[in-house]
Amino acid sequence: MGSDVGWRPQRHxxxxxxxTIGILGAGQAGSTLARAAIAAGxxxxxxxxxxxxxxxxxxxxxxxxxxxxxxxxxxxAADFAVLAFPYSPGDRLPVxxxxxxVVIDNxxxxxxxxxxxxxxxxxxxxxxxxxxxxxxxxxIVKAFTHVQFHARSExxxxxxxxxxxxxxxxxxxxADRKALVVSSDFxxxxxxxxxxxxxxxxxxxxxxxxxxxxxxxxxxxMWRHHVDGQSREELIRNLQxxxxxxxxxxx
Ligand SMILES: NC(=O)c1ccc[n+]([C@@H]2O[C@H](COP(=O)([O-])OP(=O)(O)OC[C@H]3O[C@@H](n4cnc5c(N)ncnc54)[C@H](OP(=O)(O)O)[C@@H]3O)[C@@H](O)[C@H]2O)c1
Numbered sequence: 001m002g003s004d005v006g007w008r009p010q011r012h013x014x015x016x017x018x019x020t021i022g023i024l025g026a027g028q029a030g031s032t033l034a035r036a037a038i039a040a041g042x043x044x045x046x047x048x049x050x051x052x053x054x055x056x057x058x059x060x061x062x063x064x065x066x067x068x069x070x071x072x073x074x075x076x077a078a079d080f081a082v083l084a085f086p087y088s089p090g091d092r093l094p095v096x097x098x099x100x101x102v103v104i105d106n107x108x109x110x111x112x113x114x115x116x117x118x119x120x121x122x123x124x125x126x127x128x129x130x131x132x133x134x135x136x137x138x139x140i141v142k143a144f145t146h147v148q149f150h151a152r153s154e155x156x157x158x159x160x161x162x163x164x165x166x167x168x169x170x171x172x173x174x175a176d177r178k179a180l181v182v183s184s185d186f187x188x189x190x191x192x193x194x195x196x197x198x199x200x201x202x203x204x205x206x207x208x209x210x211x212x213x214x215x216x217x218x219x220x221x222m223w224r225h226h227v228d229g230q231s232r233e234e235l236i237r238n239l240q241x242x243x244x245x246x247x248x249x250x251x
Contacts, residue, residue: 008040009169009199009200010040011040012199018079018080018192019042019043020043021037021042021082023044023047023082023084024083024084024093025047025082025085026048027048027084027085029149029150030046031058031062032149033144034046034062037200038062038063038066041199043065043066043067044065045066045073045077046066047068047070047071052069052070078098081098081102082103083105083106087117088114091134095135101138102188102189102192103135105128105143106142107145108127108146108218126212129211140184140186141182141184142184142210143183143196144165144180145181146225147163147202148165148226148227149164149165164227164228164229168229169200177201177203178203178230180197180235181204181205181216181222182194182205182207183207183208183213184210187208190204194206205232205236205239216239220238221238225238
């Protein structure tokens with residue numbers, strides 16, 4: 001991780017309470033984020049939709065800082081949580097266990113995968129506001145939506161053998177450090193994610209509130225840099241270049 005600059009991500013703040021992350025979703029995004037967070041010194045309780053018995057191989061690979069659990073157990077154990085699976089109006093979520101907690105939503109609205117969501121297509125709401133409505137007592141924060149979590153073919157694109165969230169990590173102040181966006185209606189959630197990004201090797205750009213999150217939806221100028229990343233200045237400029245198109249999800 002950041003090995004070309006001899007640096008490992010690290011969790012700041014010593015024994016602060018925000019050390020256990022409940023990650024709901026153990027696919028490409030959830031498992032890679034778990035790997036990056038553990039390397040930075042966080043503990044992870046990870047869940048999928050089928051149950052912890054299906055995650056034995058993953059937690060063995062992640063090591064002693066990882067536990068597999070049900071979604072409700074992961075939510076209950078979490079100091080803060082990540083939802084790493086697509087939004088669906090019928091999602092059954094551990095609403096009570098996530099109440100009062102910061103919940104990172106890394107979902108991208110993808111028409112080809114999710115179908116049409118009329119409120120998002122019309123610009124009335126962002127997909128993350130709909131997630132907020134599903135979890136009314138939680139603090140939803142959009143983050144990690146525009147950084148690549150999957151490794152691409154080593155043969156086709158040799159430089160992409162590592163996911164961008166690991167490959168692009170750099171220490172604070174590095175000339176080539178990249179930035180990621182964060183949007184929320186809750187300033188303490190923005191603060192938490194800013195610290196988390198920093199621990200993982202990225203600067204943060206605040207694009208709050210959630211209603212503004214369309215500026216970082218799939219297809220926008222900033223989102224196109226999910227593989228190569230962008231500096232803080234480039235990210236701010238790219239957010240400003242975003243144009244509303246009626247629907248933001250990629251077809
Ligand atoms: N892949 C990327 O590079 C990337 C980058 C940025 C953002 N994202 C976003 O990240 C999210 C996940 O993408 P992905 O590529 O990781 O998808 P994925 O590989 O299909 O993984 C989805 C995971 O979510 C789990 N899941 C589904 N519903 C759940 C529920 N209600 N509770 C707990 N776990 C649940 C699935 O479990 P089961 O397998 O047991 O059903 C699976 O482990 C998407 O919203 C995507 O837009 C992905």
